[in-house]
Amino acid sequence: MPIHPVEPVGPAGPAGRAPAPAVPAPARAARPAPAPHEPLPDGADLLTATGLRKSFGPTTALDGASLSVAPGELLAVMGASGSGKSTLLHCLAGITRPDGGTVSYRGQDLAGLSDSRRSALRRSEFGFLFQFGQLVPELSCLENVALPLRLAGLRRRRAEDQAWEWLERLEVADAAAKRPGEMSGGQGQRVAVARALVTGPRVVFADEPTGSLDSLNGERVLQLLRRAAKDSAAAVVLVTHEPRVAAYADREVVVRDGRTRDLGAGR
């Protein structure tokens, strides 16, 4: 599911550090860049889910799932296939509306927000990372990472400068001009991590982000994700069924038959 709305942002020209060709400003009114985050009161949780229930027809996906994540924390959500991990992640991110229970972000109940307010929240405060990266195939890596900033109203040059910094941080700047189809899976996932973090989200939702990679590439992506998220004090909710991946987390929660159990500290 594409999370960031995909809009053309000008021709997919060659990316790199050569001066970007002048592109007309986006047709619609530019939104201001995200405001700096307000500090949370000491000890307050960033995101809390309580008693979540969700069914799809006769299938119960969530049956009273609860969890919370603190600022800067990397939380692993483990569990067997079909246990409800992705459904839980989608409810936490305000993508899926639960049948019961509450999700509260910075003390605000997501159910109380209008659809447009919830989408704005997803755009400005949340970052997303999926198993197959879901980069836009027609855009270069640099343009893919710059895209969320362009959608937030930044001019092309500024957006691409910031995108470039993130590609460097994720050690994949040499692939900036390539399109996603021209890269390895590991490179693609590093670009996807850069895109998830470029807007300075408070929470990154990652669903099996290394599921398509071999263990060496997977570990590298996890190390870079962990370091980048810690550097920018972003919380990460990392869904995985691999204990090896969960070892990168500060804390682990297991989902079983739609219910959660906190296993405490990870590494």
Ligand SMILES: Nc1ncnc2c1ncn2[C@@H]1O[C@H](COP(=O)(O)OP(=O)(O)OP(=O)(O)O)[C@@H](O)[C@H]1O
């Ligand atoms: N959109 C949907 N329509 C119908 N059933 C669904 C839907 N989404 C999830 N389910 C069902 O809900 C249950 C939980 O699914 P979910 O995708 O959350 O599991 P998961 O733990 O993420 O599994 P996996 O590790 O395989 O990704 C499963 O039985 C699944 O078939």
Ligand SMILES: [Mg+2]
């Ligand atoms: Mg899943």
